Amino acid sequence: MAKPKPDLPPAEAIRALADGEGRLAVRVTPGARSEGVAIVDGAVQVKVRAKPQDGAANDAVIGLLAKALGSAPSRLTLLRGATSRSKLVRLD
Numbered sequence: 001m002a003k004p005k006p007d008l009p010p011a012e013a014i015r016a017l018a019d020g021e022g023r024l025a026v027r028v029t030p031g032a033r034s035e036g037v038a039i040v041d042g043a044v045q046v047k048v049r050a051k052p053q054d055g056a057a058n059d060a061v062i063g064l065l066a067k068a069l070g071s072a073p074s075r076l077t078l079l080r081g082a083t084s085r086s087k088l089v090r091l092d
Contacts, residue, residue, distance in 0.1 A: 007036040008068040015091065017044055022091045023079065030057035037068045058082060065089065
């Protein structure tokens with residue numbers, strides 16, 4: 001059985017939540033049943049299947065967020081929150 005496609009909001013809606021310096025606050029749920037990006041109460045929430053071990057969840061978050069924004073994962077930088085559910089990501 002194929003993996004279902006993740007639910008992704010429009011890239012413009014995600015970019016609108018970034019501050020003037022291109023920083024985006026993200027709330028992460030690792031080990032979720034399904035992957036997706038959502039905007040809830042003016043905040044970006046990302047759900048990934050990867051477990052928070054050896055940075056796998058962080059890599060999955062960057063990859064899924066890049067897909068939602070329509071850009072390469074190398075254009076996103078994790079600024080803060082490597083071991084936290086609350087992360088700060090810089091968008092290029």
